[in-house]
Amino acid sequence: MKAFILAGGFATRLWPLTEHRAKPLLPxxxxxxLSHLVEKIPAEIPVTVxxxxxxxxxxxTWKRGMNRANLEIVVEDTKKDDHKLGALGATAKWISETGxxxxxxxxxxxxxLGFSMEDFLVAYRPGxxxxxxxxxxxxxxxxxxxxxxxxxxxxxxxxxxxxLPPMGEGRSETINKKINSxxxxxxxxxxxxxxxxxxxxxxxxxxxxxxxxxxxxxxxGCLSVLLDFAKSHPDNVGGIFEEFLRRGIPVECFTFTEPxxxxxxFPAYLEAHRLLVSGPPIVHPESxxxxxxxxxxxxxxxxxxxxxxxxxDTMIFDDCILEDxxxxxxxMDEGCVLKGVDLNGKMLRAGTWLEP
Amino acid sequence: xxxxxxxxxxxxxxxxxFIAAYALAYFLRVGFIFSTDFPxxxxxxxVILVAPAWLAVLATTRTFHPTRNQMTIRNALYIAYASLVxxxxxTLTYYFRFTDFFSRLLLLEAFVISAGLVWVWHMLFNQLxxxxxxxxxxxxxxxxxxxxxxxxxxIQSLNANRNPLKPVAILDGHGTxxxxxxxxxxxxxxxKLEDTLxxxxxxxxxxxxxLEQSLNLLSACRKRGITYVIxxxxxxxxxxxxxxxxxxxxxxxxVSPKKTIWNWFFR
Numbered sequence: 001m002k003a004f005i006l007a008g009g010f011a012t013r014l015w016p017l018t019e020h021r022a023k024p025l026l027p028x029x030x031x032x033x034l035s036h037l038v039e040k041i042p043a044e045i046p047v048t049v050x051x052x053x054x055x056x057x058x059x060x061t062w063k064r065g066m067n068r069a070n071l072e073i074v075v076e077d078t079k080k081d082d083h084k085l086g087a088l089g090a091t092a093k094w095i096s097e098t099g100x101x102x103x104x105x106x107x108x109x110x111x112x113l114g115f116s117m118e119d120f121l122v123a124y125r126p127g128x129x130x131x132x133x134x135x136x137x138x139x140x141x142x143x144x145x146x147x148x149x150x151x152x153x154x155x156x157x158x159x160x161x162x163x164l165p166p167m168g169e170g171r172s173e174t175i176n177k178k179i180n181s182x183x184x185x186x187x188x189x190x191x192x193x194x195x196x197x198x199x200x201x202x203x204x205x206x207x208x209x210x211x212x213x214x215x216x217x218x219x220x221g222c223l224s225v226l227l228d229f230a231k232s233h234p235d236n237v238g239g240i241f242e243e244f245l246r247r248g249i250p251v252e253c254f255t256f257t258e259p260x261x262x263x264x265x266f267p268a269y270l271e272a273h274r275l276l277v278s279g280p281p282i283v284h285p286e287s288x289x290x291x292x293x294x295x296x297x298x299x300x301x302x303x304x305x306x307x308x309x310x311x312x313d314t315m316i317f318d319d320c321i322l323e324d325x326x327x328x329x330x331x332m333d334e335g336c337v338l339k340g341v342d343l344n345g346k347m348l349r350a351g352t353w354l355e356p
Numbered sequence: 357x358x359x360x361x362x363x364x365x366x367x368x369x370x371x372x373x374f375i376a377a378y379a380l381a382y383f384l385r386v387g388f389i390f391s392t393d394f395p396x397x398x399x400x401x402x403v404i405l406v407a408p409a410w411l412a413v414l415a416t417t418r419t420f421h422p423t424r425n426q427m428t429i430r431n432a433l434y435i436a437y438a439s440l441v442x443x444x445x446x447t448l449t450y451y452f453r454f455t456d457f458f459s460r461l462l463l464l465e466a467f468v469i470s471a472g473l474v475w476v477w478h479m480l481f482n483q484l485x486x487x488x489x490x491x492x493x494x495x496x497x498x499x500x501x502x503x504x505x506x507x508x509x510x511i512q513s514l515n516a517n518r519n520p521l522k523p524v525a526i527l528d529g530h531g532t533x534x535x536x537x538x539x540x541x542x543x544x545x546x547x548k549l550e551d552t553l554x555x556x557x558x559x560x561x562x563x564x565x566x567l568e569q570s571l572n573l574l575s576a577c578r579k580r581g582i583t584y585v586i587x588x589x590x591x592x593x594x595x596x597x598x599x600x601x602x603x604x605x606x607x608x609x610x611v612s613p614k615k616t617i618w619n620w621f622f623r
Contacts, residue, residue, distance in 0.1 A: 012531065012545040016572045019547065266568075349572040351579065 001121075001217070002102050003047040004094060006087045006237070007034065007109030008076050010054070013265045016349035017333055022055035023263065024109030025062055027317065029276040030299060032062060033263055034109050038071065040117040045105065046070040050090050052078045089234030092227050101220055108214030108237075112272055114258030115191070123193045123254045124217045129244050130252045131196070131216040134260040136209050145211035145262070146201045146238030148253050150194040196251040201238040210253075212238055213260050222249060266347050270329055273297055273315050284318075292322075301334070317350075359422065359495045359520075362485045366420060371407050373477055374442065377470035378403040384469075385462040394458055402450040410442035419478065422489065422496065422520040426482040432475050439471035486518040494522035499558045501546070501573060502565025503528040503537065506589040510564065511538045524556050529566035549576055558582055563590055 011023035018026070024034035034049070041047055047070060051059045056075040063073055076090050085093060091106065103126070115132070124130045133148040200207070214237075218226055222244065229236075229243045244251050261272040274297045281298035283289055289300060291308045298311050301318035309325040316322070317334045326342040333350035341354045382399055390396045417434035418424060424431060443463050451457060489495040498514075498521040500507050511523045515538055523540045531545050543552050546569060552558065553576065561577050562585040563570060570586065577584040588598045588609065598611045612619070 010547055012547045015529070015546040015549075016569075019550065343571075346568070346571055349575045352571065352575040353578070354571070 001045055001105055002100060003041050003045050003105040003107060004091060005034070005037065005047065005049045005107045005109045006090065006214075007055075007059070008050050008052045008078075008085075008087065008090055009110070010052070011110070014263075014269065014347075017269075017331060017347055019333075019349065021058050022051060022109075024049075025055070025058050026263070026269065027299070027301070027315070028112065028263070028269075028272055030282050033112060033272075034062065035066065036112055037107060037109065038066065038068065040113060041105070042118065042121070043068070044070075046072070048072045048074055048094065049109065050074050050076060050094060052076045086230075086234030087237045088226070088230040088240065091237070092230035092234070095223055095227060100223060103220050104218040104223065104226075106216050106218055106237075110263050111214045112259065112261040112263060112276070113213065113215055114260055115254075115256040116258075119191055119256075120215065120254050121217075123191075123252075125252065127219045127221055128250055128252050129216065129218055129222055129241065130193075130254055131199075131241060132213045132254045132256065133210045134213050134256065136211055139206045139209045142206035142209045142211050143203055146199060146241070147203055147206045147208050148196055148210045148212055148241075149198040149200075149208050150210065150253060151197040191257075192255045194253050194255065196241065196245065196253050199238065199241040199245060199251065201236060201242065210255070212241070214262070216241075225249070266331070270313065270315075270331065273299070273331075274313055359489060362488060363420065366481055366485070367411065369477065369481070370414070370474060371411055373473055374407045374410055374470055375400070375403050377473050378446070378466050381462055381466035381469050384465055385459055398454055399450070399458070402446060402453055405453070406442060406445045406449050409445050410438060413441045414438035414474075422485075424482075425517065426475070426478040431478070432471075435475045435478065436471045439467050439474065442470060443467045483518075486520055489520040490518055490522050493557070494520075494524065496521045496559045497524040497556050498522055498560040498562060499524070499552060499556065500526045500540065501529070501561060501563045501569075502590070503532045503534060503542065504565045504589070506587055506594070507562075507564035508537055510562065510587065511540055515539070521560050521562075523562075524558070525552050527552060529569055549573075553580055553582065560585060562587065565590060567591070 007022055007024040009023060011018035014023055014026070024037075025032045028036060038047055047068070049059060049072070051073060053075055056073070059073045063071055074094055076085055078085065087108075094100075095104070113132070120130075120132055131148065136142055199212070218240070225243060225247065226240055229240055233239050241251050259275055261268065261275065263269050263272050277297035277299055281294045281300065283298075283300040284302040284304070286302045287300045287304045287306070289306045292306045293310045295311065296313040298313070299315045300306060301316055301320065303318055304316050304320040304322075306316070306322045307324070309322045309327065312328040314327045314329065315331045317332055319335045320332050321337045323339045325338045325340065328343070329345045330343050330348065332338070332348045332352075335350050336348050336352045337355065338352075339355040341356065379400060382396060386394060414435065417438060419426070419431060419434055443466060446466070447463060500511060500523050503526055507526070513519075514521055514523055526537060526540055526542045527544060527546055527548055528542065529546050532542060534542055536542060546566070560583045561573060563573055564587050567590050570590070574584050576582070588594070588596075591609070593609070593611055597614065598609050600607055601610045602608070
């Protein structure tokens with residue numbers, strides 16, 4: 001199996017934080033979002049990260065700090081949003097160019113997956129596409145994702161289909177041996193596998209709140225379908241599961257209850273920050289915090305100074321200076337200088353200088 | 357450079373016009389002769405001394421601002437106010453210089469002629485300068501941020517009135533399928549901000565939506581020395597009854613309950 005991570009977006013909704021860095025490289029609880037994802041993938045699975053020409057340098061720097069030999073960056077030769085190959089198009093291009101003949105673990109780089117990747121891999125039955133889905137408990141919100149309808153249930157996270165073998169049974173022995181971990185027992189709280197009845201990509205009216213999480217396994221036998229489908233739908237990653245079902249290829253769904261975060265907007269990023277930084281503030285050793293009150297989820301990056309300020313649920317990147325400020329639900333990019341200001345719910349561009 | 361030359365021409369022409377208006381008032385009152393009782397050269401010397409001060413008073417009304425529409429009653433009142441101050445200064449200067457008085461009717465005529473001539477000239481010059489300032493490449497290429505009903509109306513108005521601020525690009529924080537608005541191209545989302553500011557050599561940015569990004573737009577403008585403008589509609593003020601005032605020395609935007617005309621002066 002090989003892992004392919006899609007990180008070629010331009011992340012316009014997280015502007016200005018993504019002005020000079022890709023969304024998967026945004027810090028979350030002290031390290032890039034992408035690092036959280038790659039660290040979950042078993043060490044023996046080669047990982048390829050696909051990005052665009054604009055952010056290529058950032059990914060190369062990130063790779064050097066990852067200390068993983070089988071990690072590769074492929075750069076899509078696009079510098080503009082409207083010139084992109086499309087997520088599925090980029091995947092198909094890579095498959096064609098490398099002549100991939102193994103199963104494909106396909107991931108999106110801006111998602112935080114709380115579940116164990118080993119559980120997910122164990123749940124995979126060779127030859128059957130598998131996708132990970134999460135119940136967001138809100139059908140209205142589900143309409144912006146790919147929604148998954150299980151055979152056993154019309155909404156929410158249903159129990160595993162009775163027609164399927166228990167988890168682990170008949171599934172990848174190779175992977176079981178490699179990861180050397182006990183199989184998750186059938187019925188283990190929060191984890192299950194079910195057969196997919198239907199998949200709808202961004203439906204106008206979602207019939208379920210179970211949504212695809214950008215984590216899937218495409219069996220080697222199905223890669224030709226992907227290549228064929230990508231020609232006409234280069235942007236529709238989720239659509240490949242609709243295509244499998246349309247062609248009568250069964251698709252399975254791995255469900256879980258651990259956190260899943262699609263970090264696509266400022267509120268989602270802040271929510272992810274709050275969820276993952278629930279303990280004491282994370283203050284970089286090279287930073288200085290003096291006479292300040294830190295409440296909730298706080299991260300202070302390298303070489304920053306926080307003096308006589310009050311911070312609540314706030315993330316401060318590297319090289320920032322705060323003096324006599326009150327910040328709530330804010331994210332400050334690198335090199336910001338704020339003196340004597342109160343801010344609420346703001347993303348600040350790198351180098352912002354506010355001093356009344 | 358084009359703007360500076362135009363501004364210099366405007367200031368010098370205004371000075372000349374002020375002196376000419378007073379000279380005309382002299383001849384209308386005295387007759388087209390050089391009177392020995394009321395020597396023209398003494399009179400015009402006082403006018404020349406007063407002219408720069410009058411111009412400074414006129415400049416404080418911001419009438420020379422490139423975006424000021426000269427064809428408004430408010431602007432006419434500003435010019436009349438400066439002309440009135442000019443008459444007062446002229447009277448004082450003449451008295452202090454020559455310890456003498458002259459015809460009061462002449463002062464009245466000088467006021468009417470100077471105010472009238474300057475206003476008419478300002479309207480003409482404004483039309484001319486707007487054409488010159490908008491010639492390609494425009495002197496004030498302007499970026500519109502946010503594609504809304506208000507921004508579309510603004511673009512139309514700026515173009516229809518040949519405002520010196522010429523919209524050359526539009527960015528929208530949420531993205532839009534529209535490719536252009538009234539001939540102005542939509543460049544994309546805010547991730548194109550830096551490229552647009554640089555490539556289009558933007559001098560003015562007008563924020564028409566995306567309130568949450570005001571700090572970041574302002575930051576980008578400050579770094580590049582760009583003038584930042586925000587529409588009141590971004591703050592939800594759409595009735596056009598707002599005004600900018602000072603509250604303990606701090607500029608504030610005020611929206612008061614609608615009252616009579618007298619409230620404009622006293623509330």
